[in-house]
Amino acid sequence: xxxxxxxxxxxxxxxxxxxxxxxxxxxxxxxxxxxxxxxxxxxxxxxxxxxxxxxxxxxxxxxxxxxxxxxxxxxxxxxxxxxxxxxxxxxxxxxxxxxxxxxxxxxxxxxxxxxxxxxxxxxxxxxxxxxxxxxxxxxxxxxxxxxxxxxxxxxxxxxxxxxxxxxxxxxxxxxxxx
Numbered sequence: 802x803x804x805x806x807x808x809x810x811x812x813x814x815x816x817x818x819x820x821x822x823x824x825x826x827x828x829x830x831x832x833x834x835x836x837x838x839x840x841x842x843x844x845x846x847x848x849x850x851x852x853x854x855x856x857x858x859x860x861x862x863x864x865x866x867x868x869x870x871x872x873x874x875x876x877x878x879x880x881x882x883x884x885x886x887x888x889x890x891x892x893x894x895x896x897x898x899x900x901x902x903x904x905x906x907x908x909x910x911x912x913x914x915x916x917x918x919x920x921x922x923x924x925x926x927x928x929x930x931x932x933x934x935x936x937x938x939x940x941x942x943x944x945x946x947x948x949x950x951x952x953x954x955x956x957x958x959x960x961x962x963x964x965x966x967x968x969x970x971x972x973x974x975x976x977x978x979x
Contacts (some may be wrong), residue, residue, distance in 0.1 A: 805874050808839065810885045813866050817889030820862065826920045827862040828927035831869075841873055844934040851931070855959055862886065940973040 812834045820827035828851065835841050842850065850872075854864035863886060870882025936942050944966050951957040951965065 806878065806881050809870055809873060809878055809882045812839065813870070813882045813886040814889050816862070816866070817886045818893070820923075825861065825927055826923040828865075829923050829930060831862065831865055832927065832930055835869055841869065844930070848931060848934055852963065856963060938979060940970070940977065943973070944969055 816827060816830050816834060820830050832844075832847055836844055836847050850865055850868050851861070853868060854861045857864045863883060866882040866886040867879045871879035874881070932945070936945050947969070948962050948966050952962055957965070
């Protein structure tokens, strides 16, 4: 159990350290560590974790860390994963505030502007991995494009889209099992 807790601490500290750009930008990094590197979850389980994390109040990356920590090592695992995912950003913000206070904000702004392309790349990578594992057949493709249409055209909230997609998926796969 101690080795697993150390692994959770290491993984979520690194995610917090290198996960610039917020929740969706961090998804690709979380997937890499949790699915690819450590095989704690399958891609489909990871997508389920993301869905749960999105409808749970709070930041998606923090909810994901808490859920994965709990799945791997119970309450202690969730405390470790959550704490270490917060620790690195806390240290970075504390350090940045020191530099802004002592050296001015221009240099820090320049550094942060250099991270913008990285953030876009992380979001695109996460989107690709989720779409690749979610759209498995024509029914999934229909649900995907219909969800995009409802969000874009009618500004549906995430909760509405998830509920609609789940119900539509149940109906489609009941009527046309594969």
